[in-house]
Amino acid sequence: MRDLVYTGFVSLDGVVDSPGGGPGEDHRSGGWVIKDVEYLPEAFSLKGEELEDTAALMFGRRSYEAFAPIWRDSQDHSAYRDLPKYVVSATLPDDALVEGWGPTTILRSTRDVVELKQRAGGAIFIHGSAELARRLSDASLIDRYHLLVFPVLLGAGKGLFSNADKDKQVLRLRASAAYPNGIVKLVYDVVR
Structure with a gap:
């Protein structure tokens, strides 16, 4: 069974954001990732470490529409270019997929995600x-x-x-690090 890994930037109170904010950031503090904390390369090293484990990428429709046109041509994201991508959306039309950004499949339901996880292959981020x-x-x-x-x-x-209101999910700490700019890296496995 394939692992499904969520990776993201999160505030201490659990809000996620893209590095620069912009469209889709529906709150007045959008863009806090790059505005409010000193940039230290070592604090962002997790992103590079993840590449070794990434066999495919998964997005919701809105994130796909925001990331695909930018990441396709970005040198910073070139390692993602040819990876398989999955977009989970009941509404995204097939002709809305971005060409030239590797093989992309639309998954129409959570059940499709379950079936994907049951196939052979590496981690999906x-x-x-x-x-x-x-x-x-x-x-x-x-x-x-x-x-x-x-x-x-x-x-x-x-x-x-x-x-x-759901059953408790227990997490097991796999790795952590704290950086001088206040960012904390937390890598958790979900205990089943």
Whole structure:
């Protein structure tokens, strides 16, 4: 069975954001990742380490539409170019897929995600996609979290974790590190 790994930037109160904010960041503090914390390359080294384990990428529709046109041509994201990509969306039309960014498959339901996880292959990493992450977490489909926790409290924005009344999920710490700029790296396995 393939591992499904959520990776993201998160505030101490659980809000996820893209590095620069912008469209889709539906709160006044969007862009806090690059605005409010001193940049230290070592604090972001987790992103490079993940590449060794990434066999495929998964996105929700909105994150795919935001990332695909930019990451396809970005030298910073060139290692992702030819990886298989999966977009979980009931509404994204097939003709909306970005050409030239590797093989991309639309998964129409959570059941499709379950079937994908049961196939042979390496880890699938979810970037951004807070709504998708909540839904897959509630369905007990996420196996690991790679989080860079930033020393900010936002009080509004896209929460990583849902408020659904569900069974407790226990996490086991795999790795952690704290950096002088206040960022904390937390890598957790979901205990089943």
